[in-house]
Amino acid sequence: MRIQDHRAFDEPEINLVPLIDVIxxxxxxxxxxxTFDSRSVMKLQLPQASGEPAExxxxxxxxxxxxxxYFVDDREVIRDDLDSLKTTxxxxxxDDRDRPVLLRADARTPHQAVVTAYDALGQLGFKRVMIATAPQQSGAAASGDGGGAAR
Known part of the structure; x- marks a missing residue:
């Protein structure tokens, strides 16, 4: 009597379940x-001013x-016009118009872009608008203009 060996008929297979579990x-x-961080991913060179920082x-x-x-919180404004900025x-x-607004403008930003941002915020009814500045470096003395930084 001949005993058959069934191992020869088995097809080799790769079991993917442990791989899926590990992945x-x-x-x-x-x-x-x-870690989730809410800092801006853009590097800005803020204008310098003396005074205490207010965040x-x-x-x-x-x-x-x-x-x-323009970027409002984490959303980029698609176009650079006033209406798009106001919409965003x-x-x-x-509906919260009493919320403070912190305007962060790069020191190399064209002045018109900052004025447009102020205009949009004013038209929407925001009254508490602050501009972010970097602390003034101790080695760079004031040029004698006598002006201070408005916050």
Whole structure:
């Protein structure tokens, strides 16, 4: 009597379940250990001024980069015109017009872009608008203009 060996007929297969389990654990590990930071990803060179820094809680952040592009909190304004900026600010801020606004403009920003931002905020009814500045360096003395920084 001949005994048959069934091992010769088995097809080799790769079990992917342990691989999927390991990948899932790695994804969960990276998601949990990732730190979320609300700082701006854009590097700005703020104008310098003397005085105490004031960082209000829950302020609406309007950022103007060196090219004159606008960013409201984490949203980029698609076009550079006044109506687009007003629409984006209104969407992000909602109905709260008493909320303080912190305007962060690069020192190399065209003046018209900053004026447009002030105009949009004024037309929407924001009254508490502050401009962000960098602390004045101790080595750079004032040029004798006698002016201070408005905040």
């Amino acid at each position: 899932l654990v790695l994804i969960i590990f990276f998601v949990v250990t990732t 209000p809680d829950q302020a609406l952040s309007v950022l103007v980069n060196a090219d004159g592009r 600010v209104a969407e992000v801020a909602g």
